Amino acid sequence: MIKRLFGALLIGSAVMLGACAQPDPLDESEGAAQYNANGELISGNPELGGASAAPEPPLRIRVLADKNSITTGGSDSATITALVTDEDNVAVAGQSVSFRSSGGILQGLATETDANGEAQASLVLAQDFEQQEITVTVSAGDDVGTVILSASGTRFTVSGPESLVRGDTAELTVTLVAGNDEPIANREVLISSSYGHSLSDNAVSTDSEGRVVIAVENVQHDDEITFSALGGSVTSMYEFDVAEDLLTFAESVQNAEYEVGTNNAVTVTWMSNTGPVVDEQLRFSITSGQLASSAVVRTNEQGNATVLVTSLNAGPATVAVEAVAGGNPATQVGVEFIATIPSELAVDSSSSRVATGDTSTIAAVVTDSSGNPVKNQKVMFSSTNLKGGQISPASATTDNTGTASVIFTAGDQATVQDEIEIHARLVENNGIQNSTFLTVAERVLNVTIGTSNLIEERSLATQYVMPFVVQVADGSATPLENATVELSVEPVHYYKGTMRLVNRDGLPYSALIENWTATSWSRHAALCDSEDDNGNRLLDPGEDFNGNSELDPQDPVLLGPVLDEDIATLVGGSLQTDARGSGFFEMVYPASTARWAEVKITARAQALGAEAEATFVTSLPLLATRANNVSASPPNARSPYGISFDCSDPD
Numbered sequence: 316m317i318k319r320l321f322g323a324l325l326i327g328s329a330v331m332l333g334a335c336a337q338p339d340p341l342d343e344s345e346g347a348a349q350y351n352a353n354g355e356l357i358s359g360n361p362e363l364g365g366a367s368a369a370p371e372p373p374l375r376i377r378v379l380a381d382k383n384s385i386t387t388g389g390s391d392s393a394t395i396t397a398l399v400t401d402e403d404n405v406a407v408a409g410q411s412v413s414f415r416s417s418g419g420i421l422q423g424l425a426t427e428t429d430a431n432g433e434a435q436a437s438l439v440l441a442q443d444f445e446q447q448e449i450t451v452t453v454s455a456g457d458d459v460g461t462v463i464l465s466a467s468g469t470r471f472t473v474s475g476p477e478s479l480v481r482g483d484t485a486e487l488t489v490t491l492v493a494g495n496d497e498p499i500a501n502r503e504v505l506i507s508s509s510y511g512h513s514l515s516d517n518a519v520s521t522d523s524e525g526r527v528v529i530a531v532e533n534v535q536h537d538d539e540i541t542f543s544a545l546g547g548s549v550t551s552m553y554e555f556d557v558a559e560d561l562l563t564f565a566e567s568v569q570n571a572e573y574e575v576g577t578n579n580a581v582t583v584t585w586m587s588n589t590g591p592v593v594d595e596q597l598r599f600s601i602t603s604g605q606l607a608s609s610a611v612v613r614t615n616e617q618g619n620a621t622v623l624v625t626s627l628n629a630g631p632a633t634v635a636v637e638a639v640a641g642g643n644p645a646t647q648v649g650v651e652f653i654a655t656i657p658s659e660l661a662v663d664s665s666s667s668r669v670a671t672g673d674t675s676t677i678a679a680v681v682t683d684s685s686g687n688p689v690k691n692q693k694v695m696f697s698s699t700n701l702k703g704g705q706i707s708p709a710s711a712t713t714d715n716t717g718t719a720s721v722i723f724t725a726g727d728q729a730t731v732q733d734e735i736e737i738h739a740r741l742v743e744n745n746g747i748q749n750s751t752f753l754t755v756a757e758r759v760l761n762v763t764i765g766t767s768n769l770i771e772e773r774s775l776a777t778q779y780v781m782p783f784v785v786q787v788a789d790g791s792a793t794p795l796e797n798a799t800v801e802l803s804v805e806p807v808h809y810y811k812g813t814m815r816l817v818n819r820d821g822l823p824y825s826a827l828i829e830n831w832t833a834t835s836w837s838r839h840a841a842l843c844d845s846e847d848d849n850g851n852r853l854l855d856p857g858e859d860f861n862g863n864s865e866l867d868p869q870d871p872v873l874l875g876p877v878l879d880e881d882i883a884t885l886v887g888g889s890l891q892t893d894a895r896g897s898g899f900f901e902m903v904y905p906a907s908t909a910r911w912a913e914v915k916i917t918a919r920a921q922a923l924g925a926e927a928e929a930t931f932v933t934s935l936p937l938l939a940t941r942a943n944n945v946s947a948s949p950p951n952a953r954s955p956y957g958i959s960f961d962c963s964d965p966d
Contacts, residue, residue: 374407375400376460378453379765379784383933385419385440385449386468388493393438393464394763395421397453399428406432406895410455418449418466431794431895444469444493444502446548463768468494471542471551478556478646480586485531485555491521491544498525502544507827509539531555547820560587562597562636562646571650575629575687578607582621583636585644591618596639603632604652611639626652629687630857631715651715654687660694662739662749668926669725670758677706677751678720679739681713688717693742696721702730702755706737725755760927761788762800762920770936772906776950779909779938781902782877783931785918787892794896798922801889802874802900805850807932808913809868811957812840814949833945836937838910840954843867843962863965867956871912872904872935902933906950909937 381394395414399407410428414421414436420443425434438451447466452459475487491499500523506514508531515530521544531540534557543550565582573579581599585592597620599610604626612620624634629652637645665676677696681689692713696706703726711719723737733752740748763786771780787798816833817823823839824831846858846866854866861867876884877900883893890898902916916931941949959966 373402374410374455374458375402375404376412376453376455376458378451378460378462379767380438380451380462380464381763381765382464382931383766383768384465384467385438386494387440387444387446387466388468388495388497389439389441390495390497391440392422395436395438395451395453395462396765397428397434397455397460399432399434399455406430408432410434412453412455414451414453416449416451418445418447419443421451429792431792433792438464440466444499445545461768469499469545469549470494471544471549473542473551473553475553476555478558478561479534480561480588481535481557481559482588483534483557485534487529487531487540487553489527489529489542491525491527491549498523499544500525505543507541507825509541509825509827510536511827512536512538514540541822541825543820543822547822550821552823558644560585560592560638560644562644564634564646564648568634568648568650572653572690573624573626573650575626575652575654578623578625579650580621581624581634581648581650582619583646585614585618585620585638591616593618597636598639600635601632602635603628603630624650627685628652629654629683629690629715653690653715654683654685654717655689655691656683657681657689657692657741657744657747658684660739660741660747660749662737662751664723664737664751664753667733667752668754668756669723670756670927671725671727671729672758673725675723675725675753676720677723677737677739678718679711679713679749681717681719681741681747688715689713690715690717692717692719694719694739695742697738698736700735702726702735703728704735704755710742723753725753728755729757730755756925758927759789759923759925760795760798760920761792762786762918762927762929763788764916764918764929764931766931766933770938772938773903777906778903779906779936781904781933781936783900783902783916785890785892785898785900785920785929787896787898787920787922787927789923794892794894795922796892796894796896798892798896798920799889800892800898800921801919802885803888803917803919804870804872804874804902804914805917806845806847806868806871806912807915808845809843809871809954809956810838810840810911811843811954811959811962812838813954813958814910814952815839816945835943835945836941836949840911841960841962843956861957861963861965868912871908872902872914874916875901875903877901904935906938906941908955909935909941909949909951911935911951911954911956 377398379396385391385393399410401407408428408430412434414424419438419440422437424436428434446469449464450461452461472490473487476485479485500521502521503518504527505518506529513532519527521527537556540553563584568581593616595614596611599622601624607623607625612622614620631651633647633649635647659682660679662679669675679694681692683689690713693710695710705724707722711721713719732754735753736750738750766783773780785800787795814836815823817837818831819834846860848858883898884890885900892898913934919928957966
């Protein structure tokens, strides 16, 4: 069972974005100019250079990244753009530039600026798995600009028992993976027990699958096991409880699938100090569906008690059980009721208008006569003429939502409206079928969203403001003036937990760590998916996962204009790009919400009779001065979404 797992990843983007006034760690000269995304001087002198009879014209270098965080594992990349202008903000073409980085690998480096004064490079991480801050420095003569990105995503996953009886041995399987889910082999993992239990290993290297197996022997007390790797840049903790009495559902029940309309046996075993508890009453309940037998059952000689469950509707359910006398011990298990007889098939696409060479997800939804989603149905997708495009794979199997999805990749030729028909049918019943239509349009727009390493504290220190830029260009990278860009934001994840003090290795206090000294505040939390599955801002059936009668998180940020009349910025949710194809806006959020949510910003651009879209996923950074002040609680000390590590718990 995958248990509560919460990463104590280092301050990361919160520190990076707040530390805008720090000198460039790679710059050996004092006074190097640094700018934010708006081209404003943060620190340094933009006119470096000694006396000369014919001094070189001063340059301004602004460095942007298309994302503020890059995922470890090598499959992700960030585009670094250096914009070189003169003192009048006129683009300087043909200017020699050089790129360097404190981490990762720079590829495709431009050696001089183009006609727009821009030079680009790509930053990748390859086999660099550490959580770290990476500074990219761009130089043009004596002038320097920097941007800072965080490398993140490396994490532990741990599986093992959630509850134990005193004297048991807990076997934990630990996997170290990169941000792209690639297992990380041959890296040392350090393990410690908060209580001081005996461990089979205190330090062991991961195998080819990134795994290590650890035994916690002769458990006597609740414990927290700490795992650390990659120089302490990634740490996690795993908790288990030790009790006198323990209820355990049969292995066949855990994550079981039951057909709707049938009775299904659910068995639980009651043990106490490794022996069965006989002839005691247990009370069962179920969150969806109903019990088809008595809710109160006595345990037999093996300590087992069995109840029948059923449901007429497909979907997940939780079966709970507790002792009638006193309500302790108690436990619960998740099961799923599934429909098996298909009746209808609906098919749709994520985008009916697809740019040449771009993709659209084709999704078929299979339901029974009662509208229940039907799982495990194979759906074939085909077309009489894909106009040079392709469907991959040709078939897919429905999941627990009744959905089977494939990817349509458009060819390099545009089509007339709705010229491509995608047909979907069930393999086991060809009479159940449907179609959707697509149009392939020529790609003519490119949209980029970026930010800087600067956040600002406003409004009596109650709000943080993070600046953003959106750039629109045509297929030849020429900036497009007066392009209309509509901006929106939606929550992706939220966290539940508290901030806690950690040392320079990112580890919380432990009596086993010698000379432990607090250096910063770190998030101690569980990651939860946004409850608004369809993004309509309404609480729909099945979305209230934690049962608090509201959506979490509910719009944790605002997108607002830059308060400068000379800057192209938001007006009523959209902006018009300036002569450089750029527009600016701000993301505003309460200081108390910092680090407790992740959001996705979407920019939809319209120009030249075409449309394009870009997204930017970001966390809500905490100001570095707050994160590093260990003598005072940060403004985000507790998550506004609760402190329980169970996403289904409203507390």
